[in-house]
Each structure stands twice: as structure tokens, then as C-alpha cells.
Amino acid sequence: MKIGIASDHGGYExxxxxxxxxxxxxxxxxxxxxxxxxxxxxxxxxxxxxxxxVVENKIDRGIxxxxxxxxxxxAANKIHGTRAGLVHDCFSAHQGVEDDDMNIICFGGRxxxxxxxxxxxxxxxNAKFSGIERHKRRLNKIYVVxxxxxx
Numbered sequence: 001m002k003i004g005i006a007s008d009h010g011g012y013e014x015x016x017x018x019x020x021x022x023x024x025x026x027x028x029x030x031x032x033x034x035x036x037x038x039x040x041x042x043x044x045x046x047x048x049x050x051x052x053x054v055v056e057n058k059i060d061r062g063i064x065x066x067x068x069x070x071x072x073x074x075a076a077n078k079i080h081g082t083r084a085g086l087v088h089d090c091f092s093a094h095q096g097v098e099d100d101d102m103n104i105i106c107f108g109g110r111x112x113x114x115x116x117x118x119x120x121x122x123x124x125x126n127a128k129f130s131g132i133e134r135h136k137r138r139l140n141k142i143y144v145v146x147x148x149x150x151x
Contacts, residue, residue, distance in 0.1 A: 001125070004059035006032035006046035009039045010067025011109030018063060018121055027125070030059055044075045051079035054103050062104035063121065069108030076104045080146055088112050090123045097127035099135050 003022055007015035012034055022029050030053070033046040043066040053059045062084075064072035069086045076084035084104035085096045088111065096102035105124045107117050129135070 001061070002028045002030065002059045003125070004030045004032055004050045004053050004062040005065075006043075006050040006062070006072075007034060007065040007109065008041045008043035008046060008067070008072075009034065009037055010043075011065025011069075011072070011107065012037050014107060014109040014112070014114060014117055015063070015065045017114050018065075018117065021118055022121070022125075043071045047072045047075040048079065051076040051082045051084070051104060055079055055081035060103075061124070063124075064104055064106045065109045066106075067108060067110045069106045069111060073106040076106065087120055087124070088116070090120055093120045093123040094127040097124060098130045099132075099138075101129040101135075101139060 005015055005019050019029050019031060032050040034041050047064045050062045050064055054062045064076055064084065066072040073084050073086040076082050082104055083100060083102045084106055085092065085102045086106045087093045087096060088107070093105060105121070
């Protein structure tokens with residue numbers, strides 16, 4: 001599985017930890033930045049390319065980290081076809097994928113501890129979309145809205 005990961009300065013440390021651990025588990029990890037800590041960077045510069053790569057099927061899933069996780073989530077969800085969620089617990093990590101086909105998980109690097117984030121990441125990576133009819137029906141309602149606004 002090919003995973004993309006991105007962060008700004010607020011998520012830089014957590015991003016690097018998750019990247020190393022995913023690499024250790026033999027995931028192919030593509031780092032969309034920030035490559036060096038820069039307190040003046042902006043999360044959209046890294047999260048938007050990550051989200052585009054998910055939509056273009058260049059990567060299977062994405063992980064986006066900023067200080068609170070909120071900005072990363074907002075930025076990722078602006079890209080048509082992404083389903084990003086701000087997740088700080090394991091239940092939401094697997095249910096977000098199983099029920100809602102979440103393809104980008106977002107964290108607040110200043111909000112969540114590294115070990116909790118790692119457990120949540122493993123849960124996210126192992127989850128699969130259920131394909132249950134009611135879940136597909138709900139996603140189709142979202143696609144209708146996306147297509148109305150984004151064509």
C-alpha cells in the first residue's frame with residue numbers, strides 16, 4: 001500500500017514519527033512535505049498536493065497533520081473526491097473507512113500524543129470500506145452534491 005503524508009510546522013514532528021514507523025512496516029511512504037521544519041510554512045502547500053494524489057490514485061491513502069488538525073482537514077476536503085476526517089480515536093479511524101470510505105486521516109500534532117496517533121494510524125491502515133448498500137447510498141448523496149458544485 002502506498003501512503004502519502006504531509007504536515008506543516010505544527011505537525012512536523014508527528015509526521016516524521018508516523019512516516020518512520022510506516023516505513024518500518026514496509027509501507028511505501030510518499031512525503032509531500034514539509035521536508036524541513038519551518039515555523040512560517042502553510043499547511044495548504046502540503047495538504048492540497050497530498051489530497052490531489054489521493055484523488056488521482058497516485059497513493060492509496062493519506063495522512064495530514066497540522067497543529068490542531070482542523071486546517072488540514074478543511075484543506076483536504078476542498079479537493080473533489082477526498083473524504084478526510086479529523087480523527088483522534090481508534091473507533092472513528094476504522095468506522096470512517098468502513099462506513100464513509102475515508103481516504104485521508106488528519107491529526108492535530110499539538111493535540112494528540114505520538115503513541116495514540118500511531119495506534120490510530122494502524123487502525124486506519126487496516127480498515128476496509130464495507131461496501132454495504134446503506135453506506136454506498138449515503139456516499140452517493142454526497143457525490144451528488146459534489147458534482148453539483150464541482151461538475
